Amino acid sequence: MGRIVKLSSVERFDGAVDVIVCGLGGAGVCAALEASAAGSSVLVLERFSAGGGSTQMSACEMYLGGNGGTTLQRELGFEDSSENFRNYLEACFGDYADPAKVDAFVDGAAEHFDWMEAQGVPYKRAYFDGRDVVALTGDSLQYTGNERAWPFTERSAAVPRGHLPADAGHSGGKVLMGVLLENARTCTGITIRCDARVRSLIVDDAGAVCGVAAKIDNRLHYFFAHQGVVLSAGGFIMNEQMTRQHIAGLDGCAMRHGNPGDTGDGILLGTAAGGHAINMGEAFVCVAHYPPPQLTFGIFVNEQGQRFLNEDTYLARMGDAVMRQTNQRAFMFIDNRNFARPAYQEHAQIVAVGETVEEVERESGLPGGALQQTVAFYNAHAANGQDPLFHKHADWLSPFDEPPFALVDYSLATLRPAVFTLGGLDTLPSGEVLTPDRDIVAGLYAAGRTAAGIPRTSAGYASGMSVADATFTGRRAGRAAAGRDRRPSPGGV
Ligand SMILES: Cc1cc2nc3c(=O)[nH]c(=O)nc-3n(C[C@H](O)[C@H](O)[C@H](O)COP(=O)(O)OP(=O)(O)OC[C@H]3O[C@@H](n4cnc5c(N)ncnc54)[C@H](O)[C@@H]3O)c2cc1C
Known part of the structure; x- marks a missing residue:
């Protein structure tokens, strides 16, 4: 079957909700929580037997700052103005950056930290001053990127922005995702179906996305979305054909860094519905x-x-x-x-x-x-x-x-350096998926590594940019989908 199914060809739906979230990693769980908080009923479909994705495998370091500093930065005595944060991100990604996304992130990153704490993710009021990828001391704030290195020092004042769950070291993903997945599991507005790989998007005659088809128990199930579909299925580092096509210079010498579900499903589904994949040749390369x-x-x-x-x-x-x-x-x-x-x-x-x-x-x-x-x-x-x-x-x-x-x-x-991808669907800061002409694909949202987000190049990357971006954009996509007018169910749902 193809990645697109016409609404008119669906004989019977197996269910209907307001918002469907495809993939239960960092972006997906945040999208679900926010869509539900906004009053929408949510169905999350996850390919594997449990959620978590690459986010759960990660240290869950998050790169955050701006607005004078996150609560953690400020309480540890660091000031981080929005201008300083923006200058740094601009120095990191230059023309690769999406200015609208950078603005949204700079404006919202400090609040994002408060949201994580409010969800119950623990952070310790302790700063690690060493030079390491991830603090192994249990401290929650550290330098993670090029803030203290030339030429970045010429563009912005050095401020530590790596936020790590307390006492977790490299296991921060288990802490952060443990909290968020439990919150989603116990939220009455959210239904989670595991072992459910999304195979197709359902589109109406006008090209608007209004549901998905997912393989469950060896049968395709069709679900209708009254408001929208969020693609949060991670990146494509595990898809050999896609990596050979887009990041050829690394194929063969790289260690693929991610979960086995990083096969680009979200990107392929999104492009089939008219979305535009950008920045596809860029990847994080760890030396x-x-x-x-x-x-x-x-x-x-x-x-x-x-x-x-x-x-x-x-x-x-x-x-x-x-x-x-x-x-x-x-x-x-x-x-x-x-x-x-x-x-x-x-x-x-x-x-x-x-x-x-x-x-x-x-x-x-x-x-x-x-x-x-x-x-x-x-x-x-x-x-x-x-x-x-x-x-x-x-x-x-x-x-x-x-x-x-x-x-x-x-x-x-x-x-054989660890590599993961930084390309994905072009989106607005709201998560709405864009066509090559930058028109909106109605009803379709993307977040996390399924989209091209804040981190755009290895040269400008800092530890924490991906999880911060995935969770931040997941929240925005969930909220935006939940803000869309509800369309009535077709007959039979
Ligand atoms: C070991 C490791 C350490 C890292 N450390 C950090 C770090 O500390 N900080 C940082 O910023 N970044 C880090 N990264 C990168 C970061 O973890 C990821 O880029 C980010 O978490 C991706 O989040 P996501 O929500 O987009 O995808 P994921 O968290 O991978 O979630 C995607 C989910 O979608 C599911 N899925 C896929 N296809 C389908 C489908 N067709 N239908 C249904 N479900 C589907 C997957 O099974 C998965 O559960 C690390 C990566 C690795 C591998």
């Missing part, structure tokens, strides 16, 4: 050159033996930069003082060790003299606390003067 933080003292060189980035940058920006080097090859050069194994990149391999830089260069096969020149130049300036090429912060500058020296391979083929 975690820290923790431990001391590895930030190392320098990265490409196969020409030349530096290409300030190493105090966030790991996804490093991923983007490595991807752009010749043959996607890159190496960390480091001395004995700061050498350590990277905590999250078990495949990173030492390719050369030597008592001198020349020895390392020879053993590694880098072009004669290139690494020596790079290290000599770096050392001369690091001794004065300067990095004239890439402006790495003085806190992370020290000359390499304690042999032995090592070169560690961070090439993508060696590393």
Whole structure:
């Protein structure tokens, strides 16, 4: 059967509600809760035997700020004006960004934190000042992106915006989703049907979406939506055909980061109904050159033996930069003082060790003299606390003067970095799905990684942007669908 079913061809409906939510991950559960809070009856259809999705697998770090700061930021003594937050996001995504979505997020992110707390998600009034992807100390606020790194420091004042559930470390997803799923389960206005994969959207003669067909117990069930359908089915990193088509440069060397349901169903359904998928070639690429933080003292060189980035940058920006080097090859050069194994990149391999830089260069096969020149130049300036090429912060500058020296391979083929997709349906900030001409597909909404949201590139990504975006846009889509006029049921429902 196709992804579109004509309303006129449906002989019998198995049920009718106001709003149908397709996918019970972070975006979906938030859409359901908000649509229900607005007075709509909600049916959630989830492909697997339980909800959660990639959101539940995640640390559920959320990137939030603005309006003077979230309650947590303010209580921990950090001010974060909306202008500062907007400047940072603009520095992150430039022309890739959707200004209307950035505005909506900047305006609403602080309230979003309060909503999460009101739902019962616990946050600790404690700040982690270290350099790590996720604080393992149980603290709830930390720096997660490029806020303290050049060139971002030229555009906005550094403020920590990573909000983590209390005492959860990498298991924050279980905490946050545990709370939200329980709230949805006990909400009388919400019906959840698991083992129900949405296969098709039902459209009327005018092209408006008014229901779905889902496979349940090996039979297609048809559900009518009086108000709207929200697509919240995650991204497409598990769909080999789609990743080969859209992010070819990464196919084959990447570790697919997500739940098995990330097969792009929501995007494919949305485009079949007239929606436009955008930003499809962009993905989060994780080259975690820290923790431990001391590895930030190392320098990265490409196969020409030349530096290409300030190493105090966030790991996804490093991923983007490595991807752009010749043959996607890159190496960390480091001395004995700061050498350590990277905590999250078990495949990173030492390719050369030597008592001198020349020895390392020879053993590694880098072009004669290139690494020596790079290290000599770096050392001369690091001794004065300067990095004239890439402006790495003085806190992370020290000359390499304690042999032995090592070169560690961070090439993508060696590393197999974790990757997830950042492309999806074009939507308004309300979640309404747009056609290529940016007309609204009536009755259809998308949220989370099914849509192209706030995070648009690996170069600008910061930990927490995806869950913040998914839950934030899920709420908005749920509210917008619930605000739509109810259309009467067709006969037979
Ligand atoms: C290990 C890991 C750690 C991460 N850590 C973070 C982090 O700390 N912070 C951050 O911002 N991001 C993080 N991310 C990314 C982030 O988790 C996801 O991008 C985000 O949670 C996606 O949310 P979503 O609601 O769009 O999709 P999901 O949470 O994946 O939900 C989609 C749901 O839709 C269901 N579904 C799919 N197809 C259908 C269908 N046809 N019919 C019905 N249901 C369907 C799926 O089964 C799933 O339950 C991490 C990702 C991973 C894998």
